[in-house]
Amino acid sequence: MNVEASAIKAAQDNLDAHTREIVQWHFSPETGSPFWLDWAKKASWDPAKEVNTFNDILRFPHFQDEWLRDLPNEIWAPKAFKGRPFNIFETGGTTGMPKQRIGWDDYKVDYSEFSDKLKDEEFPRNSYWLMMGPTGPRRLRLAIEHLANVRGCSCYFIDLDPRWVKKLISGKQFEQAKAYMDHVVDQSVTILKNRKVSALFTTPKLLEALGEKINLWDAGIRGVFCGGTTMLPQYVRFLIEEVLENRIGFQPTYGNTLMGLAASVPLTPEDKFSISYYPPQPRAVLRVVDPNNTSVLKNYDEWGRVELTTLTREFFMPRFLERDEAIRKAPRNQYAWDGVAEVRPFGAMEKNIVEGVY
Amino acid sequence: MTLPHIPALRRGRAYESLDKAQLLDHKTGKVLTEISQVNAGIIRKDLARVSESRAALKKFTTEQLIEIAAKAGEFFLNGSLPLGDKGHMQSAQEYVETLSSTSGLPHIMVRRNMSKIHHALTNMRTVLNGLTRGLDLEILDKGFGKQFGTPISYYPTTQALGLVMPSNSPAVNSLWLAAIVLKTPVIIKPGKEEPWTPYRLIQAFIAAGCPAEAFGFYPTDHEGAGEILKSCGRALIFGDKATTDRYANNPAIQVHGPGYSKVLIGDDQIDRWPEYIDMIAGSIADNGGRSCINASAVVVPKFGREIAEALGKKLGPVAPLAATDENARLSGFANVKMAEYIDNAIEQDLKTSGATDVTAAHRGGSRKVEYEGGVYLRPTVIHCDTFAHPLANREFLCPYASVVEVPQNQMLDKIGPSLVVTAITKDPKFTDALLDSPLIERLNIGPISTMKISWDQPHEGNMFEFLYKRRSIERSDF
Numbered sequence: 001m002n003v004e005a006s007a008i009k010a011a012q013d014n015l016d017a018h019t020r021e022i023v024q025w026h027f028s029p030e031t032g033s034p035f036w037l038d039w040a041k042k043a044s045w046d047p048a049k050e051v052n053t054f055n056d057i058l059r060f061p062h063f064q065d066e067w068l069r070d071l072p073n074e075i076w077a078p079k080a081f082k083g084r085p086f087n088i089f090e091t092g093g094t095t096g097m098p099k100q101r102i103g104w105d106d107y108k109v110d111y112s113e114f115s116d117k118l119k120d121e122e123f124p125r126n127s128y129w130l131m132m133g134p135t136g137p138r139r140l141r142l143a144i145e146h147l148a149n150v151r152g153c154s155c156y157f158i159d160l161d162p163r164w165v166k167k168l169i170s171g172k173q174f175e176q177a178k179a180y181m182d183h184v185v186d187q188s189v190t191i192l193k194n195r196k197v198s199a200l201f202t203t204p205k206l207l208e209a210l211g212e213k214i215n216l217w218d219a220g221i222r223g224v225f226c227g228g229t230t231m232l233p234q235y236v237r238f239l240i241e242e243v244l245e246n247r248i249g250f251q252p253t254y255g256n257t258l259m260g261l262a263a264s265v266p267l268t269p270e271d272k273f274s275i276s277y278y279p280p281q282p283r284a285v286l287r288v289v290d291p292n293n294t295s296v297l298k299n300y301d302e303w304g305r306v307e308l309t310t311l312t313r314e315f316f317m318p319r320f321l322e323r324d325e326a327i328r329k330a331p332r333n334q335y336a337w338d339g340v341a342e343v344r345p346f347g348a349m350e351k352n353i354v355e356g357v358y
Numbered sequence: 359m360t361l362p363h364i365p366a367l368r369r370g371r372a373y374e375s376l377d378k379a380q381l382l383d384h385k386t387g388k389v390l391t392e393i394s395q396v397n398a399g400i401i402r403k404d405l406a407r408v409s410e411s412r413a414a415l416k417k418f419t420t421e422q423l424i425e426i427a428a429k430a431g432e433f434f435l436n437g438s439l440p441l442g443d444k445g446h447m448q449s450a451q452e453y454v455e456t457l458s459s460t461s462g463l464p465h466i467m468v469r470r471n472m473s474k475i476h477h478a479l480t481n482m483r484t485v486l487n488g489l490t491r492g493l494d495l496e497i498l499d500k501g502f503g504k505q506f507g508t509p510i511s512y513y514p515t516t517q518a519l520g521l522v523m524p525s526n527s528p529a530v531n532s533l534w535l536a537a538i539v540l541k542t543p544v545i546i547k548p549g550k551e552e553p554w555t556p557y558r559l560i561q562a563f564i565a566a567g568c569p570a571e572a573f574g575f576y577p578t579d580h581e582g583a584g585e586i587l588k589s590c591g592r593a594l595i596f597g598d599k600a601t602t603d604r605y606a607n608n609p610a611i612q613v614h615g616p617g618y619s620k621v622l623i624g625d626d627q628i629d630r631w632p633e634y635i636d637m638i639a640g641s642i643a644d645n646g647g648r649s650c651i652n653a654s655a656v657v658v659p660k661f662g663r664e665i666a667e668a669l670g671k672k673l674g675p676v677a678p679l680a681a682t683d684e685n686a687r688l689s690g691f692a693n694v695k696m697a698e699y700i701d702n703a704i705e706q707d708l709k710t711s712g713a714t715d716v717t718a719a720h721r722g723g724s725r726k727v728e729y730e731g732g733v734y735l736r737p738t739v740i741h742c743d744t745f746a747h748p749l750a751n752r753e754f755l756c757p758y759a760s761v762v763e764v765p766q767n768q769m770l771d772k773i774g775p776s777l778v779v780t781a782i783t784k785d786p787k788f789t790d791a792l793l794d795s796p797l798i799e800r801l802n803i804g805p806i807s808t809m810k811i812s813w814d815q816p817h818e819g820n821m822f823e824f825l826y827k828r829r830s831i832e833r834s835d836f
Contacts, residue, residue: 208399212399212402212403232377233376233377234375234376234377234395234396234397235397237376238397238399238400242399242400242403243399272376273376
């Protein structure tokens with residue numbers, strides 16, 4: 001469904017206003033974070049005054065993810081949150097220190113909004129959820145629990161440690177990786193056999209493995225919320241037709257600790273199972289840029305590297321280059337802004353990248 | 359005209375994937391077809407219902423399936439058969455041309471391979487007789503019976519035969535044909551560059567009346583191939599030494615790796631060596647030197663240098679010809695990197711002293727050549743001083759052989775596992791030793807090409823013994 005030009009203009013105006021507000025928030029001594037206030041002191045310009053539209057964000061250099069690894073967490077806390085303990089969420093960390101993002105309520109905002117996009121017949125209200133995937137220090141664990149709570153019920157958890165899986169695969173210990181995956185899936189089967197669960201969050205590979213051990217429909221599953229790794233069109237088709245048997249709802253998402261989550265638009269036959277994801281703008285903006293000149297946007301339906309800007313009162317992260325590439329998609333349905341499709345690890349065509357089961 | 363599309367076949371049903379590979383003309387790069395690729399999950403899902411495929415075949419008697427195979431042979435050799443799911447048909451001549459243009463095999467070699475497959479299909483009774491040692495085939499239909507005065511019962515070891523096929527030579531498909539007649543569905547992963555032959559064979563079987571459910575055809579990746587090997591119960595894989603070693607101790611997987619086939623001449627016949635040069639040259643170079651039954655070493659007690667020189671003189675001048683030329687003897691390389699790898703490997707090992715490329719002088723140029731846009735490797739005969747030389751017991755996907763002098767009484771200690779050995783000797787003691795050797799899978803005694811296939815004897819493993827096991831049975835009338 002094409003989006004009216006007026007809606008696109010309104011969304012852009014909204015984004016510009018939101019950008020101004022968030023930049024002023026992070027760069028004002030009354031509300032801002034030590035990191036950005038210190039950054040502004042060293043810069044030759046004043047973001048609080050000079051950022052008027054989202055395009056002005058391009059004046060920032062790319063956000064360096066090492067800052068999240070090397071600097072203390074407190075440095076990111078906006079003054080306005082002083083006195084409120086924060087959550088610490090991690091990403092990466094297969095080797096060495098993981099990157100950490102602090103937060104308070106952002107995940108709740110993201111997942112409450114996401115809940116409104118779910119169909120009740122696929123994700124029935126007041127029904128139990130099961131999360132089979134990376135819990136531990138990840139934002140996702142609290143986010144899924146919040147989603148279950150918002151929809152009136154609770155969630156069971158089966159943990160999968162993706163750092164261990166990546167180590168096993170990198171070390172070519174495929175048998176061990178398989179055994180670990182079986183261990184995770186078997187625990188989920190036990191839950192599904194003994195508890196009434198209607199909604200499932202998991203990763204594509206784990207979903208496939210679970211579907212081979214138990215008939216998901218007969219086990220009571222009516223909707224699957226899936227994310228975490230590459231889902232190319234044929235694999236999406238396989239999951240929908242073969243694993244979910246065209247009768248269980250499928251809600252693929254793209255997201256991470258730094259962004260939140262980008263929901264997908266419902267597939268139409270014309271999509272040929274190519275999923276388009278739209279970020280929760282204005283809180284996060286995804287741009288598909290030329291990897292060799294990242295100030296240049298790619299044209300619609302062209303491949304490029306994904307660049308993320310996060311704009312919330314809790315966290316400001318301009319122009320972070322994701323380790324992903326994707327196709328730039330035009331505004332669609334209720335999303336009057338750019339989306340991304342067929343997300344895969346950056347450079348996937350050139351080299352083999354370990355994604356494991358996560 | 360749209361491009362043909364070769365689908366996966368899931369219990370015989372066409373499945374068009376969103377993920378497709380293209381197959382190109384090895385000379386022009388023109389796209390000739392698209393092939394649907396499927397993931398391992400689809401194979402796992404289908405294998406869960408493979409008993410339905412077997413049930414479809416069990417409705418036929420072995421006799422009926424022998425007749426179907428014979429009809430399929432005629433369709434395969436001469437018929438026009440469906441090519442993919444977009445309404446294309448493929449005549450026998452089109453099959454020859456297309457396979458030639460993607461594999462590099464000249465037409466004449468494709469036709470020879472077709473004839474071998476046709477012969478296997480139309481002589482299935484003879485083939486089964488050889489495999490079962492004359493078993494009354496009704497016993498297979500009933501599961502039990504009486505023969506030679508003894509109760510006999512056989513049971514299937516598997517519900518399906520998995521096949522991870524190579525791309526090098528179409529005739530390798532003759533290995534699985536008997537499985538269909540033995541009521542065993544096939545789950546085929548075609549070679550990346552050679553989907554044509556198994557697809558055409560499947561269509562020929564279906565046209566002849568075989569149930570489509572008996573066929574799984576899954577162009578897939580490494581994980582998918584692994585799934586076929588792991589889950590089929592019985593499977594065949596074709597591969598290099600690393601592959602062979604990986605599955606060597608798995609009785610459910612029959613491995614077809616390098617053959618290391620050889621020609622041996624005994625002390626009693628060595629003085630007559632000039633009479634055997636044509637036979638030896640054919641063993642080395644027929645079918646473009648691409649088969650595991652091509653000789654890759656000639657082991658002689660003396661006259662090594664002279665024999666090498668004679669072979670070099672005969673094979674060295676062989677050069678690429680047009681694919682349509684009836685005299686073409688070399689096959690082009692669809693995978694140019696493979697040709698480069700082979701050429702480099704030979705050159706590298708020639709740096710180890712004790713080996714001479716005797717074909718070089720007769721070639722008048724490099725081993726790797728380009729001809730009409732294709733890449734070819736010209737025949738290579740290496741004289742090695744000892745069997746320990748790295749080039750003495752090697753096999754490459756081209757006409758290649760070493761010639762090595764080894765005293766007759768040491769030959770069987772040196773040669774190692776050999777798929778085919780042609781031993782030219784009348785010496786009873788040497789013959790006895792050859793017959794006793796567990797290293798030789800197929801033995802030709804006398805000047806018989808290593809390339810000769812006897813359909814009335816098991817070759818490259820006994821498919822019947824692989825797919826069926828005998829059990830003891832007692833029945834009482836009550």
